[in-house]
Amino acid sequence: MPVEVIMPKVDMDMASGKLAVWHVEEGATVKKGAALFDIETDKAAMEVEAPASGRLHHILAAPGQVIAVGAPLAFIYAEGEAVGPAPSVASAAATATPEPAPAAADAVVTTPVAAIAAVEVANGTPRATPVARRLAREAAIALESVIGSGPRQRIQKDDVEREIARRAAIKPAAPAPAPVYAAEPAAPAVWSEESGDLHVTTRKGTGTPLLLIHGFAADSAGWMALERALPRDLPLIRIDLPGHGRSPRRRIAGFADLARLVVQAFDRAAEGPVHLLGHSLGGALALALADIRPRQIKTLTLLAPAGLGPEIDGAALNGIARASATESLAPWLKRLTARPDGISHDFAKAAMLARLDPDLRAVQSDMARVLFPDGVQGFDLTAALDRVTAPTALIWGRDDHILPWSQALKAPGEVALHLLRGVGHIPHIEDPEALASLIGRHLRP
Amino acid sequence: MNAQTAIPEVKTREMSYAEAIRDAMAIALERDPTVILMGEDIGVYGGAFQVTGDLVERFGTDRVMDTPISELGGAGVAVGAALTGLKPIFEFQFSDFAALAMEQIVNQAAKMRYMLGGEAAVPLVFRMPAGSGTGAAAQHSQSFEAWFGHVPGLKVVQPSTPADAKGLLLAALEDPDPVIIFEHKLLYKMKAQVPEGYYTTPIGKAQIMRPGRDVTIVASAIMVHRALEAAEKLAKDGIDAEVIDLRSVRPIDRDTIIASVRKTGRLLCVYEGVRTLGVGAEISAMIAESEAFDYLDAPILRLGGAEAPIPYNPDLERAAVPQAPAIEAAARQLVRREV
Amino acid sequence: MTMKDKVETAQDNLPFAIRHFSPDALRAALKKMYLIRLFEEGAEDSYTRGLIHGTMHLSIGQEASAVATCMELTDADKITSTHRGHGHCIAKGAEVGRMFAEFFGKETGYCHGRGGSMHIADVKTGNLGANGIVGGGLPIAVGAALTAKRLGRDDVTICFFGDGANNEGAFHEALNMASVWKLPVIFVCENNKYGMSTSIERSTAVRYIADRAVAYSMPGETVDGNDFSAVAEAMHRAIARARAGEGPSLVENLTYRWRGHSKSDRNRYRTKDEIESWMARDPIARFRADLITHGILNDESATALQQAAEADVAQGIEFAKASPAPQITEVTKFVHAEVSA
Numbered sequence A: 001m002p003v004e005v006i007m008p009k010v011d012m013d014m015a016s017g018k019l020a021v022w023h024v025e026e027g028a029t030v031k032k033g034a035a036l037f038d039i040e041t042d043k044a045a046m047e048v049e050a051p052a053s054g055r056l057h058h059i060l061a062a063p064g065q066v067i068a069v070g071a072p073l074a075f076i077y078a079e080g081e082a083v084g085p086a087p088s089v090a091s092a093a094a095t096a097t098p099e100p101a102p103a104a105a106d107a108v109v110t111t112p113v114a115a116i117a118a119v120e121v122a123n124g125t126p127r128a129t130p131v132a133r134r135l136a137r138e139a140a141i142a143l144e145s146v147i148g149s150g151p152r153q154r155i156q157k158d159d160v161e162r163e164i165a166r167r168a169a170i171k172p173a174a175p176a177p178a179p180v181y182a183a184e185p186a187a188p189a190v191w192s193e194e195s196g197d198l199h200v201t202t203r204k205g206t207g208t209p210l211l212l213i214h215g216f217a218a219d220s221a222g223w224m225a226l227e228r229a230l231p232r233d234l235p236l237i238r239i240d241l242p243g244h245g246r247s248p249r250r251r252i253a254g255f256a257d258l259a260r261l262v263v264q265a266f267d268r269a270a271e272g273p274v275h276l277l278g279h280s281l282g283g284a285l286a287l288a289l290a291d292i293r294p295r296q297i298k299t300l301t302l303l304a305p306a307g308l309g310p311e312i313d314g315a316a317l318n319g320i321a322r323a324s325a326t327e328s329l330a331p332w333l334k335r336l337t338a339r340p341d342g343i344s345h346d347f348a349k350a351a352m353l354a355r356l357d358p359d360l361r362a363v364q365s366d367m368a369r370v371l372f373p374d375g376v377q378g379f380d381l382t383a384a385l386d387r388v389t390a391p392t393a394l395i396w397g398r399d400d401h402i403l404p405w406s407q408a409l410k411a412p413g414e415v416a417l418h419l420l421r422g423v424g425h426i427p428h429i430e431d432p433e434a435l436a437s438l439i440g441r442h443l444r445p
Numbered sequence B: 001m002n003a004q005t006a007i008p009e010v011k012t013r014e015m016s017y018a019e020a021i022r023d024a025m026a027i028a029l030e031r032d033p034t035v036i037l038m039g040e041d042i043g044v045y046g047g048a049f050q051v052t053g054d055l056v057e058r059f060g061t062d063r064v065m066d067t068p069i070s071e072l073g074g075a076g077v078a079v080g081a082a083l084t085g086l087k088p089i090f091e092f093q094f095s096d097f098a099a100l101a102m103e104q105i106v107n108q109a110a111k112m113r114y115m116l117g118g119e120a121a122v123p124l125v126f127r128m129p130a131g132s133g134t135g136a137a138a139q140h141s142q143s144f145e146a147w148f149g150h151v152p153g154l155k156v157v158q159p160s161t162p163a164d165a166k167g168l169l170l171a172a173l174e175d176p177d178p179v180i181i182f183e184h185k186l187l188y189k190m191k192a193q194v195p196e197g198y199y200t201t202p203i204g205k206a207q208i209m210r211p212g213r214d215v216t217i218v219a220s221a222i223m224v225h226r227a228l229e230a231a232e233k234l235a236k237d238g239i240d241a242e243v244i245d246l247r248s249v250r251p252i253d254r255d256t257i258i259a260s261v262r263k264t265g266r267l268l269c270v271y272e273g274v275r276t277l278g279v280g281a282e283i284s285a286m287i288a289e290s291e292a293f294d295y296l297d298a299p300i301l302r303l304g305g306a307e308a309p310i311p312y313n314p315d316l317e318r319a320a321v322p323q324a325p326a327i328e329a330a331a332r333q334l335v336r337r338e339v
Numbered sequence C: 001m002t003m004k005d006k007v008e009t010a011q012d013n014l015p016f017a018i019r020h021f022s023p024d025a026l027r028a029a030l031k032k033m034y035l036i037r038l039f040e041e042g043a044e045d046s047y048t049r050g051l052i053h054g055t056m057h058l059s060i061g062q063e064a065s066a067v068a069t070c071m072e073l074t075d076a077d078k079i080t081s082t083h084r085g086h087g088h089c090i091a092k093g094a095e096v097g098r099m100f101a102e103f104f105g106k107e108t109g110y111c112h113g114r115g116g117s118m119h120i121a122d123v124k125t126g127n128l129g130a131n132g133i134v135g136g137g138l139p140i141a142v143g144a145a146l147t148a149k150r151l152g153r154d155d156v157t158i159c160f161f162g163d164g165a166n167n168e169g170a171f172h173e174a175l176n177m178a179s180v181w182k183l184p185v186i187f188v189c190e191n192n193k194y195g196m197s198t199s200i201e202r203s204t205a206v207r208y209i210a211d212r213a214v215a216y217s218m219p220g221e222t223v224d225g226n227d228f229s230a231v232a233e234a235m236h237r238a239i240a241r242a243r244a245g246e247g248p249s250l251v252e253n254l255t256y257r258w259r260g261h262s263k264s265d266r267n268r269y270r271t272k273d274e275i276e277s278w279m280a281r282d283p284i285a286r287f288r289a290d291l292i293t294h295g296i297l298n299d300e301s302a303t304a305l306q307q308a309a310e311a312d313v314a315q316g317i318e319f320a321k322a323s324p325a326p327q328i329t330e331v332t333k334f335v336h337a338e339v340s341a
Helices: A089-093 A130-138 A157-168 A220-229 A255-269 A281-292 A314-322 A326-336 A345-353 A358-371 A382-387 A405-410 A432-443 B017-031 B055-059 B071-083 B095-109 B145-149 B162-174 B222-236 B254-264 B279-289 B291-295 B314-319 B324-335 C003-013 C016-020 C023-048 C063-069 C086-091 C096-103 C137-150 C169-180 C209-216 C228-243 C272-279 C283-293 C299-322
Strands: A003-006 A016-022 A035-040 A045-049 A054-057 A066-068 A072-077 A200-203 A210-213 A236-239 A274-279 A297-303 A392-397 A416-420 B012-016 B035-039 B064-066 B087-091 B125-130 B155-157 B179-184 B191-195 B207-210 B215-219 B241-245 B248-250 B267-274 B301-305 C078-080 C157-162 C185-191 C220-224 C249-254
Touching: A130 A157, A130 B291, A200 A255, A210 A255, A210 A281, A220 A236, A220 A432, A236 A255, A255 A281, A255 A358, A274 A281, A281 A297, A281 A382, A297 A432, A314 A326, A314 A358, A326 A345, A392 A405, A392 A432, A405 A416, A416 A432, B012 B017, B012 B162, B017 B035, B017 B055, B017 B087, B017 B162, B017 B191, B035 B071, B055 B064, B071 B087, B071 B095, B071 C137, B071 C169, B087 B162, B095 B125, B095 B145, B095 C137, B125 B162, B145 B155, B145 B248, B145 B267, B145 B279, B155 B162, B162 B179, B162 B191, B207 B222, B207 B254, B215 B222, B215 B254, B215 B324, B222 B241, B222 B267, B222 B324, B241 B254, B254 B267, B254 B279, B254 B291, B267 B279, B267 B324, B279 B291, B279 B301, B301 B324, C016 C228, C023 C063, C023 C086, C023 C096, C023 C283, C023 C299, C063 C086, C063 C157, C063 C185, C063 C228, C063 C249, C063 C283, C078 C137, C086 C096, C096 C299, C137 C157, C137 C169, C137 C185, C169 C185, C169 C209, C185 C209, C185 C228, C209 C220, C209 C249, C220 C228, C228 C249, C228 C283, C283 C299
Parallel strands: A210 A236, A210 A274, A274 A297, A297 A392, A392 A416, B035 B064, B035 B087, B087 B125, B125 B179, B155 B179, B215 B241, B215 B267, B267 B301, C078 C157, C157 C185, C185 C249, C220 C249
Antiparallel strands: A003 A072, A016 A035, A016 A066, A035 A045, A054 A072, A200 A236, B012 B191, B155 B248, B207 B241
């Protein structure tokens, strides 16, 4: 099919144009984009380019002729294409496109969104209002798990609120467990045990990875501030303890049982030697891991570790494990930092949102009962500390209200000891930059 | 309807919207010898809408000046007078005629201070009767607030009550920069209690006319009253609409609107100007860009004027701008999640 | 004929300006004309060097009109000016340093770098500003005159406009109102024959723009705008009428701009001969020769005036170059009055 050459509209109010001159003769070859002819309007003269490459045939307009906009002037045949009679001008000239029918006047009530039929193919991202997205984000609920009640299944604010309530109500009246250090053992909370490996996450980087083990009632998300302060390319491996974070809710018989699960996770996750860092209960587990896999550990950093003495603020641990509302959680959280105002309401709220699931609270309460019976540390790793061969640093806040820093004095002479001023039990949250810089020094041989 | 301007413990008097404007002008003429009124037929005729009324008898033709039918020239004279020490209040017979004076309003009055690096001031007030509903058809019924609201250097207000009409006019006279007041023609006869004596209503502050939880309706000029009417109907169905009187198009009261949308999660903008590129577009964008975004639980809706000139036929004329039932229906759609 | 009469006759034969103004005032006027010429040449040169952006409209060749029109004005009298307003600004008393600073976009400029050439103003000397809109200043001048009349002041307003503006509606509305209200305003048309490229013959139905005055019942006078004395004399009558409360006048100064309309003008609409014939009628050279003829100056002292103007311009450019630019963060400053906290 030859390509039609038309009188182009080059001006807003142009209805026709005068052909001034052809730059190409009948039968000659043209290249797409080359000057083909000139036109004159009442405002300007301009050059028009060839719309295609080939040979020019059927020149229908001579210089000086006035041609309606859109009307054909000639045709360009591809090289080798048979040149027949001139294509019907009538059909080609019918260029006037009818004006679209005016849209129905709809000034007053406009429902552009509703007007779109609900045939849209879901692209995998749930449709949700901004407030629904925000609430889901804050409650750590995946939008995919929420059913939307709005138009086209849009998830609205109350859909998310319903989901939050549903999750909170799975075990509605979870029996308030008695204090874990009560003389008589409380009835174990009702929760169903899960199976499976501990959840491990990694951050890629270069060099020896740093393996992180969090403390009781925390999870891997708690390392975020420290991670930001550490070198960007430092590879990380994080282990979630059972019944914490995304790890399965597994019942543990005691500290040794817990340590065994951590060693299993380590064997699975670590491809070679690691730098090891643990906080609080995770510190005790890191020490145990270093004791069991000494050749795999390049350095050991213990952050306010458990296991070095009997004293512990059992009430705080238990309070944190059990609290079912921000209001009951916040006072216990305040014990974690050097100063009571170190924990903001937003922090407490965020912490509670991560603990909304009653199952999780029950698992942790049970774990506290096993590990810290009667509000004392039921395991002692002082001997392990004496045996560790990897370079070891003990870092403790001077204002730790949970585990007294004086327990650090049991460490042998080759262990480096850092006592941080103005810091409590969670140095990685209270002063991540200072801690990161200490870790940096410790990791560099 | 009660005047909502918060003037604690002052004497009030029932006045129409037109009377309240006249009262403001009389007070201004008495307080400040540099204030003059200019406009076409504002003298013995009393103004096209009888707003200046008998002021010429009280203050004389030197201070209540009839101008020739020369909108461009007249507006320019007002600019020159303001630039050199007078405070003119210039009345356009219809806001539509301001199109003849765009040059002086937009290129001169609005920019003079800036162009001259702060070395000059143009303290003047343009009064513009606006809006449809009078059967005056396409060239006497328009709502140009968005046009002028688009111009840095101008302030643009739309009083919806007699008390605000007076308070905003007196505030406009106190303002060292040009202020445009759109007076809705259908409101001129509306009566309400108006504080006596001198007071000002702050420019740039919206007013919550009716607090509510479920949906925010931001309306301006006569739309405020239609929105309130709709809100009463909605309340019968347990829908609690918050109605905000925008009052000022430029500057716009971000804080009041954002706080309201954070509370209700739903926004409906109602204005008489043409819907496209109108005041509602600005409010919608402002919310979308603000901290209120994360509180939206429905799309933002706008009700505005039809994409057509204001028609003559009364039914067509009504259909061309938002009416109370449409406001009610749109709010209902928002709350019932139909949009 | 008495001796006394003879003296008076001799006086009468002198040009108006020589009779009417003191030698000091005349010398100052010549210096201002030099200042305008040299300022604009300096601006043109700075533009070429990239120190000034945008565009500008030069009035080289029109200096007599600007300076003679403003001869009798005080700082209390107002002018409104045009896009070709550098001369008016200097004639009214502005300093070239702050003008250059404005052209260079500096904070020390008259408009703090917000206005540039097209909005140059000096409110303190009564210059309400150049205007980028043809005819924009006409109604504004009427408003300024209205203020004077309302407040019982005797200042007058001079409204400069060009031949192009006489076909704007604003011109007709402004003249009509000024006449109806008998306002102290003088409309001064600087007819330089072309509105951009369109000649007065092709654009205007009357031969002289001053002919339009009759339609608004005010005196209209056309004078040789390159003749300092002729302009000053016409202005003297018009100003006296305005101050006496008798109303407005229209004065048309026939003149010529040597340069193009703006910096982008390719000068396709006038001939070299035409331009050269007008350059031969240089208003500065004429005024200088007149002053020398009448013993106000000698060649040496005239050249000294020119050199003083050159020094002012050189100093002004240095001031502008050394001045600070506006703070970027203050782009919205001056949109509205500063609100005191």
